[in-house]
Amino acid sequence: MSAITWTKSAEDGPARTGTLKTPHGEVRTPAFMPVGTRAAVKAVDPTDLVALGAELILANTYHLMLRPGESLIEEMGGLHGFMAWERPILTDSGGFQIFSLDPEIDEQGATFRSVYDGETLRLTPEESVAVQESLGADIIMVLDVCVGLPAPREVVESGMWRTLRWAERCLAAHSRDDQALFGIVQGGVDADLRKASAEETAALGFPGFGIGGLSVGESAGERNLALEAAVSGLPDDRPRYVMGLGDTEGLLEAITRGADLFDCVIPTRLARHGRVLTRQGDFNLKISAYETDEGPLDPECGCHTCVTHSRAYLRHLVRTGELSAHRLLTIHNLAYTMDLVAEAARAITESRLAELMDEVRRRRRVSPSQADAL
Ligand SMILES: [Zn+2]
Known part of the structure; x- marks a missing residue:
């Protein structure tokens, strides 16, 4: 039994609306998540977010594992207690931030430098899950390999298969049954790779799915085709989260194609x-x-x-x-x-x-x- 369930209430073509049930409450979808990178949505506080009607916010594993560290947050009651936010939280895996830091990646994990003090750090799929279990969000994400676009097909394809292998390792490492672990679909703007990634990730049985590796340099048309291909390989009864998307037209285009959850720093930045x-x-x-x-x-x-x-x-x-x-x-x-x-x-x-x-x-x-x- 998953920690979360999603129930569809209406549809209009591929677009759908529904309710996500989590241990910290319900989220009506489609939903936009304000981004609280360092356990704070910049310039506002939880009271403002409640007044705005935010039902789900995002926090960032990469930044929080470096400052103040996941152990401190766990000791302070997890993210919910630490930041006094009683509603649902999603943490990303750190994949996107790490891969923007030009890391060295091998089959076991990623080696990268801290943006805070330049220290060399290592993150594996298992460690990403362990950090996210300490942070205690309702929804956590697998560590994925995010490729900047444009990129040669073989680079996109090898990143896609490695993401899948890492997803299996994250599933094996995940132990908290009050958190839902989402898989992540990769595959760049290649429709065949996107569909294959979606089908293979879905076959692993995740309760929900991120669609990653978009808004990284592709055109809106390419993004829409990639989204359609990804959605075609995902089950109809699980939530789909398009990572890093939040401009007006992009949101509506993705909702039209059957996406349910979004996050983006654009509105706040x-x-x-x-x-x-x-x-x-x-x-x-x-x-x-x-x-x-x-x-x-x-x-x-x-x-x-x-x-x-x-x-x-x-x-x-x-x-x-x-x-x-x-x-x-x-x-x-x-x-x-x-x-x-x-x-x-x-x-x-x-x-x-x-x-x-x-x-x-x-x-x-x-x-x-x-x-x-x-
Ligand atoms: Zn206003």
Whole structure:
């Protein structure tokens, strides 16, 4: 019996909506996970996240094993107790961060340097699972081999098969029955490799699946084809998590193709640079056009920031470097992204996801002056 179950409630073509049950509560899908890399979603706290309606957040194994270390977090009650977040948590395996550090990889594991002190470190599939068991998230991920694109087919293929062998080792090492271990589909933008990876990973019996190795340099068209191929090899009754995806069109494209869970640093990172996501298009709050603008960031948004403050005031905070600017813009960009995904869920229930996609695209078409500002 898995620690989690996912139940479908409605579908619209390949797109679906449902409920993920975890030991720390339910998550309605599709769902966007705010990213709490170091056990903190930058600039906001758990109270803000609850007010935003976040039902699942992500934390990062690589960073937490280095600072403060998984033993300390385990001693402090695991991630839930340590960061005072009572709702579900997912930890990634560290694979993506390690592979962006140009590691040495062999069949046993990866050797890489700490971003904190340059120390040489080693991570194997078994150790990644052990660290994630100490951190105590509801959902943990296998250690995978992530290949940057474009890459020769043989490199993508060998990474895909090694990911599969590592997935088997993670399964064998996983011992906590109150955590669900997800497999990860790799295979670059090659449809055959993606489908084979999905089928072979599914055959291992994971309760859910990450689709990794995307948003690493491929075009949107390539990503969509890779997603379709991956989904075609995965069981219909298990959740699918597209790792690292979070832009407006990318989210809707992936939901349309049957994806359920997402994470991305884009909404929070843009917020810290004064960039605002809205239903009418994205804009840079620093430009002079907003100097005396009394309106909210997005007139259709009900978040704390939009209900309370004007663009003029928020622009002033950004321009003077006030710390509250980070929090207030992060709250809005997360609200926008989670509202978009919730709207997609409603559209699936009403069989009008394609219409929603058209409408979102039409409304966001950026005017020339806004394009200059971004
Ligand atoms: Zn807002």
